[in-house]
Amino acid sequence: MTKARYFEIGVDCLEIIAVLLALLLAVYVSIWAGLLLLGVLLLGLVSLICNYDAWIVRRLSTLENPLILPLCRTGFVGRHRRMLRLLPSEPRCRFCMVPFGGLGKVFGIRPSPPNPNYCRSCFEALPTTTHELKVGVLFADLRGFTSWSETHTSSAAADLVSRFYARANRVLTSDDALVDFIGDQVMAIYLVDMPSLGARTADIMVAATRRLIQAEGKVTESLPVGVGIHMGKAQVGSLATGGSKNFTAIGDVVNTAARLQSAAKANEILISETVYDALSEKKPQADRTTLELKGKAELLTAFILR
Ligand SMILES: [Zn+2]
Structure with missing residues (x-):
């Protein structure tokens, strides 16, 4: 075999390694991009739920049967308060204890404009x-x-x-x-x-x-x-x-x-x-x-x- 033949084989090997490396890089980038996209989608979904639950709650609460009272009786409010209290940070909704700062802010939970002591959902669910x-x-x-x-x-x-x-x-x-x-x-x-x-x-x-x-x-x-x-x-x-x-x-x-x-x-x-x-x-x-x-x-x- 001539020197030129050895050179050709070397170049081929380098090409294969370069293609493999490019493939690996592509897989790595797509995994991270996918995870990032999933995170953004999840955040968007939670934010959507957090901002639309007030709208849903308003429709579930009636004058005779405000949503909050049956939820208190079933233990739902108590369980949620205990869970949400663990999340940082102050200030919080006085009823459900969801934080407005920290994670609450990330998820788009906002105080109710008419009464900022409560979150928007709780304010809607409060008896009139x-x-x-x-x-x-x-x-x-x-x-x-x-x-x-x-x-x-x-x-x-x-x-x-x-x-x-x-x-x-x-x-x-x-x-x-x-x-x-x-x-x-x-x-x-x-x-x-x-x-x-x-x-x-x-x-x-x-x-x-x-x-x-x-x-x-x-x-x-x-x-x-x-x-x-x-x-x-x-x-x-x-x-x-x-x-x-x-x-x-x-x-x-x-x-x-x-x-x-x-x-x-x-x-x-x-x-x-x-x-x-x-x-x-x-x-x-x-x-x-x-x-x-x-x-x-x-x-x-x-x-x-x-
Ligand atoms: Zn609340």
């Missing part, structure tokens, strides 16, 4: 009127906040309250409570119909309160907490329609819980007799007391938990 339901109502506030704020700047006061809100929200929503903030007060509504609460509602509320007081005690720059808890039937839902739709509870139960809270001393949990009776067999140590509550004709029997 009130419904009588059995609830547990918990009020907690920072004791001595008014006198504390006299000696501090307004921004320090706002900071203190916002950190208290964040801790209270974290502690109370871990038990499916629906939390609302009023001034330096936190109001938590526990729907007894929720399967995660049911007959254990009173125990769950007391345990959550203890965790909240403990959490506040660990923070150096904080104030002691006063808590009032009551249970009973209340009108739950939205008082206003349209733009200011909201989820809240109205009635004597709420007023009594608020009054109990204002009568509670620093780090004291004041529960009504109804709540004490609803506690499980192993009752906690408590001091029985009668209170003359502002705006109430009759004396109210309450228990101070230690």
Whole structure:
């Protein structure tokens, strides 16, 4: 064989290797391009679902039967809240706990323009009127906040309250409570119909309160907490329609819980007799007391938990 023949074989080999390398490169690029395309499609699909579910929910909710209440009874809302709470990051929908930041933002989940406390789907599903339901109502506030704020700047006061809100929200929503903030007060509504609460509602509320007081005690720059808890039937839902739709509870139960809270001393949990009776067999140590509550004709029997 001549030198030229050897040269030809060498060139052929190089050509084959070049073609194989090009093929490998093509396969590699197509796999990555395919994966990228799949990711984009998936993101688009989720974003589409997230943005159109409000439209679907609006059609499923009726005045007589708002979608949220049956969903609470079946445990659907509770399960979703527990799952969505694990996703970062704040702020979140007050009802379903879906985050508006972080992953929520990636998936195009946006707060409802009429009420940014809720996601668009929850806002559509909220009742437009009130419904009588059995609830547990918990009020907690920072004791001595008014006198504390006299000696501090307004921004320090706002900071203190916002950190208290964040801790209270974290502690109370871990038990499916629906939390609302009023001034330096936190109001938590526990729907007894929720399967995660049911007959254990009173125990769950007391345990959550203890965790909240403990959490506040660990923070150096904080104030002691006063808590009032009551249970009973209340009108739950939205008082206003349209733009200011909201989820809240109205009635004597709420007023009594608020009054109990204002009568509670620093780090004291004041529960009504109804709540004490609803506690499980192993009752906690408590001091029985009668209170003359502002705006109430009759004396109210309450228990101070230690
Ligand atoms: Zn929501």
